[in-house]
Amino acid sequence: MKFSVLVPVYNVESFLPECLASIESQTYRDFEVILVNDGSTDSSGALCRSFAEKHSDRVKLVEQRNRGLLLARRAAIKEASGEYLVSLDSDDALRADALEVVASKLRETDADVVAFQSSRHPSFEEPYFSWDRLLRRADKKGRIPLETVQTTLLTSHDFNTMWGKAIRTSCVDRDVCYDAYEGLQYGEDLLQVAPVLDRAKTIVLISDVLYFYRVNQASISHDVKRSRLTDIETVRSLLASYAESWNPGLLPKVFANDAIEVLAYCLMCANRMNAEASLSEIRVACDTPFFKRAISGADFEGQPSWKRIALLFLKKGWYSLFRAYCRLLFGFLKILGSSKVERYC
Known part of the structure; x- marks a missing residue:
């Protein structure tokens, strides 16, 4: 066979x-x-x-x-x-x-x-x-x-x-x-x-x-659940162990993607929840040791400027500003018909 x-x-x-x-x-x-x-x-x-x-x-x-x-x-x-x-x-x-x-x-x-x-x-x-x-x-x-x-x-x-x-x-x-x-x-x-x-x-x-590859809004990849943060840490930590085996010099890039995975969660919270709920979830995500390690050890060279700006807001703890920035940015992208809206909104 x-x-x-x-x-x-x-x-x-x-x-x-x-x-x-x-x-x-x-x-x-x-x-x-x-x-x-x-x-x-x-x-x-x-x-x-x-x-x-x-x-x-x-x-x-x-x-x-x-x-x-x-x-x-x-x-x-x-x-x-x-x-x-x-x-x-x-x-x-x-x-x-x-x-x-x-x-x-x-x-x-x-x-x-x-x-x-x-x-x-x-x-x-x-x-x-x-x-x-x-x-x-x-x-x-x-x-x-x-x-x-x-x-x-x-x-x-x-x-x-x-x-x-x-x-x-x-x-x-x-x-x-x-x-x-x-x-x-x-x-x-x-x-x-x-x-x-x-x-x-x-x-x-x-x-x-x-x-x-169908865009299925009902699929689990579109869920906004706090368990997603635990899943991210579990899987991405395993990937970091492979990086240490394959090429330790790439760990800063792995950390960058770790931070971006948390950013994606925060973006969905900002765009899909009311202000109080989204700010609470964003704070929880950014207070995790996983995110703090990632953001401090990451190399964001080559990442889009909009992501780097958003991550700066999260690193500084400027959560309300982050939410306002995201909603403004994705409101504009929605008008333009960007595919990013499907993932984060």
Whole structure:
């Protein structure tokens, strides 16, 4: 079996049919599908069972109580028998020839990881990630130096998803139990990608857009919960430990992204809560030792000026000014139709 397509499912009845149809239409057929119904309370479970019955020769269905996306994905990994794992979130979709394109590249390179572009458009246009710098380092077959990819993971958000990749199964830490992370809602991808890049030897990039990443406002990544701060600290602290192993000189850049993750939380609080509630949450976020360490040890060179201004307000404790600045800035961006509004407002 070449590929195991892993699909964790939870309450996505509106999007799941399109996701499953994109699997059904794959032109390359040497694959299995692992569906994990993570305790869905809508019709998602019934859709999974129907799909599994229809394709019983290639679909495995795991039913479990709701344990969250991370442990649903780990349950799928445990059941996988393919040489490569392809993660597909249940509100997203694959281009019809996605597995065929990846398989062709694997025949050419025998890579441990093949990463392909995603788009927020169902037409599979306009790549979501900016891979220009990475692609400039690629050889004619698309192979990227491992150190370059590790640096990208440590210093940006351009390589930290489980989806958008075909990963050799032996590079995944299947032997590690993730049960201690049950309930973690933010950063689960990064938690699992870092060990992959610690084990992988050959990484290849494909510039083709093969994955449709849907903007789903109901997804957990859009939640504003204080537990997000704990999740950020858990995941980002693990990443810092990899930085110490791979390239300690990049720690200031890791700290910069740590601070920016807290900034993102504060931005959502400022834009989605009333004044009293948002100022209380922002104060809590900025009083954490995690944020104080990050802001004091960070190198913000190359970061957009608007982020540096916002972080200065947070560092100084000027929370009311920060809130006013954010609401003014994002009010203007909303008029311009900026995509940043989707994330923070």
